Amino acid sequence: MRTITSGVIAALVLTGCGAGAPSNPAAPPAAPPKTSVRLIKVPAVVGKNHQLAQNTMQAAGLYDLREEDATGQGRLLIWDRNWVVVRQTPPAGRRVRPDTVVTLFSKKIGE
Template sequence: MGLQSAQDAAQEVGFYSLTSHDALGRGRMQAFDRNWKVCSQSVAAGRTVATDTELDFGAVKLDETCPAKDRTAPAKADGTMPDFKGKSVKVARAALDSGTSITVEDASADDRFVFLESNWQVCTQSPKAGAELNGQPVEFTAVKFGESCP
């Protein structure tokens, strides 16, 4: 079902605490609900719960395929560099301390500006996954989702 239709249906039966998240784990906002479709929901259809229960819909854009299972963003880095390869630059940035200096460059030969970070996937990272994080700068190379890392 489309995200807007799912939200409307939930509200029709009295649910008003509604949230949604990017089921592909890219950290994208569902700003235009009509452009997204529901892949999962926090309360199974047909299950009886109080209408003050928060309903969370996992969604993807209309032209995307739902994942078999919702993908989650990486956990906050806790002194060790996580493996961000294949994750969106946006969720990688969010997992690092807000004071971390981060540089992101286009991994392709096109030298594009990485603007909307949720549309770019990490190809390489420095420091490497598992390295100790102690305030050093972090560097990523990335390509747009749907492109292959060189």
């Protein structure tokens, strides 16, 4: 005849009772701890030449920059100094995370 030790019995009892399970299964799981992220105020660059606008964004701490031809012609902005920003997203003044994508919509100066 085999004898069951008290440790095995305790393990079986705890397992059967759901030990370790949350006391309220309907409760949402605990949120992970929040880390403090420094938000950056998006600078206003509409009306500035494209190169200065890029420099301004980077000086503020925003480096994930995209650029688009605001006329819809799909042209590449080869000489940034020959273009002027006519719209930006996110808008100036909004507070964003440092990894936010900023898109500058520009057209050639004089268009």
